[in-house]
Amino acid sequence: MIPMDTFLQQIVNGLVLGSIYALVALGYTMVYGIMGLINFAHGEVVMIGALTAVSVLQLLAGSALPAPLQALMACGVAALVCMAVGFLVERVAYRPLRHAPRLAPLITAIGVSIVLQHLAMLIWGRNYHTFPTLMSSTPHAIGGAGITDLQILIVVLAALVMGGLMLLVNRTRLGRAMRATSENTAIAGLMGVDINRIIALTFVIGSALGALAGIMVGANYGIAHYGMGSLLGLKAFTAAVLGGIGNLPGAMLGGVLLGVIESLGAGYIGDATGGFFGSNYQDVFAFFVLILVLVFRPSGLMGEKVAERA
Amino acid sequence: MTQVRPDNHSLLFTPLAHMNLPIRSLTLAVAAALALSACGKKEDAQTGSAGAVVKIGQASPLTGPQAHLGKDNENGVRLALEEANAKGVEVGGAKVKFELVSEDDQADPKQGTLVAQKLVDGKVAGVLGHLNSGTTIPASRIYSEAGLPQVSPSATNPKYTQQGFKTAFRVMANDVQQGKVLGSYAVNKLNAKAIAIIDDRSAYGQGLADEFQKAVEAAGGRIVAREFTNDKATDFTAILTKVKSKSPDLVFYGGMDSQAGPMARQIKALGVKAPMLFGDGGCTTEFSKLAGDAAEGNYCSLPGVPLEKMSGGTEFKARFKARFNVDIQLYAPYAYDAANVMIDAMKRANSTDPKRYLPLLGKTDFPGVTGRIVFDDKGDLMNGAITLYQSRGGQWQPLETVGGGDISPAAVAASLDKAADGGAKPVGAQGIAMENVKAVEQGTKGPGY
CATH class of the missing domain: 3.40.50.2300 (Response regulator)
Structure with a gap:
């Protein structure tokens, strides 16, 4: 029999991990939705966010500022740096290739990812950086499962930010311009939408979300490292595909689902198969679900407009 | 080469991400070719x-x-x-x-x-x-x-x-020696009866964990969970939650400090009271940094004597x-x-x-x-010492050194002698290595312990 508290704990684990995946996945899905480009450099932007925050926090460590204010400043600086990086990447690497064959920007994206990673290695070094502890890590017991203040904050903050993004896209003038650009770039341009500005803004917003996600990863796991972005980016990209790439609620759903599937997979696959598969199949399990979803719903769980995209 | 498990990360590539594989390997090949041609020119002049x-x-x-x-x-x-x-x-x-x-x-x-x-x-x-x-x-x-x-x-x-x-x-x-020392130390000295084992599926982590498991079972300990991760992971909450449900006395991790540090943090955040035990891969200052407060009280081993x-x-x-x-x-x-x-x-x-x-x-x-x-005749270190450490006040403090006493003059003479025939090593010979292990075991029971 499965003990209830362990099950609950696994759901909590999955939700925390999933919230982070979802925030990163939004960056992939926004860019894809508008340009049809998979921005593989997004994982590196997340990493730069985390490392910038570490540097800011180390600078502030001696100061008398209260911890929440320090955290806020770290978030602010990291977001600004990432927004600048996102803007520059778009301007330098992607804009000149906007009318090139689709493979060209994809390869450029991989190149940008490698360049950013190694730049970060030169700036922050090869060592792991300890993310300063700003909140207590004593768990609260809720129905037998433990959850820390930080984890609660991560889930709530991620939900708030995602809600805000939905409002921005669906209720504002800027959001309407983004949706129009997504639907048809050329026509939107003819209708008076400043395409360059919208695409740049998309990168900037996605990068800010990425910075926040990076700080969450750093704070939750206590570490930041120049290589942390690639695996995280890959998982978040998977989450975006799972939910339906190009679709905002899809990315959120995909992220949370992937987190929960991974947790439950790692937690129960061994017992469920009588020890035949172990937790080393954790990732296989997550990707198996992805394959199943893609076989039956090629556009992802919430993906639409397959005919248009094809 | 068949005995080496392929790297786990290849499992992580998504259907779309496979596109970067040929490109990366191509650039690598080109880079390698360039580097090789550069090397070739230099060494001709030197030989x-x-x-x-x-x-x-x-x-x-x-x-x-x-x-x-x-x-x-x-x-x-x-x-x-x-x-x-x-x-x-x-x-x-x-x-x-x-x-x-x-x-x-x-x-x-x-x-x-x-x-x-x-x-x-x-x-x-x-x-x-x-x-x-x-x-x-x-x-x-x-x-x-x-x-x-x-x-x-x-x-x-x-x-x-x-x-x-x-x-x-x-x-x-080697890990046979280290695993034996760790296993008997866990059961006999730390009094851990129920032990959970996690490894990173690398040749090192898996190998050490397997040897540790053998030694624990030989010493009468019980393995209550055997979980796995990989050498690039940062989130271990799922496997640690499962480990927690088995209430172990000790959690062993076979892998490197970059995983061991966050793992120690997460296991504490989940409210597991059992200490962790690592091999040499976790025995670093980086671990102490990454684990922060959670480093306290954990154990590790490092071949050799303290510097x-x-x-x-x-x-x-x-x-x-x-x-x-x-x-x-x-x-x-x-x-x-x-x-x-x-x-x-x-x-x-x-x-x-x-x-x-x-x-x-x-x-x-x-x-x-x-x-x-x-x-020895296989190229292994003869009579290698292994030192156990505990994290106290944010630093690894040596507890005791097992084995590594004086090498018997006869063994040294045999070693210095053996290469006279051209250094031929018998394939798969266990003799010296096992003697070595015995020496280590005796070390654990010796009076100086």
Whole structure:
């Protein structure tokens, strides 16, 4: 029999991990939705966010500022740096290739990812950086499962930010311009939408979300490292595909689902198969679900407009 | 090479991400080709003039999650070569200058074979590396076929020296020895009856965890959970939650500090009271940094005796810091010793030709900073000591050293004798290694314990 508290704990684990995946996945899905480009450099932007925050926090460590204010400043600086990086990447690497064959920007994206990673290695070094502890890590017991203040904050903050993004896209003038650009770039341009500005803004917003996600990863796991972005980016990209790439609620759903599937997979696959598969199949399990979803719903769980995209 | 598990990360590629594979390998191939052609030009000029520049290869992960450890090994080798150059080494009547050729194997078995071939083609006189067992084992075949001596500072998987390669040596106790010490220590000294084991599925982590499990079971302990992760992961909450549900007395992790640190944090956040136990991969200052408060009370083991207790150990630490302005991470003293052992063999053979000095490498008896280095007939370190540490006040404090007493003069004589027949090593011979383990076991029961 499965003990209830362990099950609950696994759901909590999955939700925390999933919230982070979802925030990163939004960056992939926004860019894809508008340009049809998979921005593989997004994982590196997340990493730069985390490392910038570490540097800011180390600078502030001696100061008398209260911890929440320090955290806020770290978030602010990291977001600004990432927004600048996102803007520059778009301007330098992607804009000149906007009318090139689709493979060209994809390869450029991989190149940008490698360049950013190694730049970060030169700036922050090869060592792991300890993310300063700003909140207590004593768990609260809720129905037998433990959850820390930080984890609660991560889930709530991620939900708030995602809600805000939905409002921005669906209720504002800027959001309407983004949706129009997504639907048809050329026509939107003819209708008076400043395409360059919208695409740049998309990168900037996605990068800010990425910075926040990076700080969450750093704070939750206590570490930041120049290589942390690639695996995280890959998982978040998977989450975006799972939910339906190009679709905002899809990315959120995909992220949370992937987190929960991974947790439950790692937690129960061994017992469920009588020890035949172990937790080393954790990732296989997550990707198996992805394959199943893609076989039956090629556009992802919430993906639409397959005919248009094809 | 079949005994090495493929790297886990290949499982993580998504259907779309496969596109970057051919591109990456293509760029790598091009880069490697360029580098090779560059090397080729240089060495042609050198092989002619005897005793000019001797190239020594070093391979370790210089990028990726273990880059800090890889750089540490490189620094250890660099220091040894620079000191030898400063002192001046004469081989064959002429002064030689050692030159370091450092390669990045990314801790990836595939990349490991690639750089091994590159070092062989670059005509290095010997190789110090690799860092990981997962890269060392496949690379050792390439060095063996090229007749190139290889001394690994830190590859501890027993398979490395069990393949019957005459060229394979290591200056660290292997995982059979370390696993035995850890297992009996956990059950007999820490009184852990129910033990959970996690490993990172690398040749090192899995190998050590398997040996640890055997030793625990032999000592009467019970394995309540066996979980897995990989050497790039940061989230372990799912497997740790499962471990928690089995209420273990002790959690063992076979893997490196980059995972061990966050794991110690997460296990504490989940409210597990059991301490953790690591092998050498977790026994670093980086671990203490990454785990923060959660480091306190955990245990680890490191082959060799504590640096502070070695003759010249503290001084070595200071020299290292003065040269590189960074602290020793983990294996730098072993890399330093490995390089010196190789230079020592070259001096005794009066030649830097691999064919000439390889037989004498097997007959090493060298006082290194990590201990006295004598190889058995397979290239394993004879009577390697293993020290257990506990984290107290944010630092690893040595608890006790197991084994590593004086090597019996007869064994040394046998070792120095054996290469007389050309250094032939019996394939898969267990004799000396098992004796070695017994010596360690006796050490655990000895009065000094």
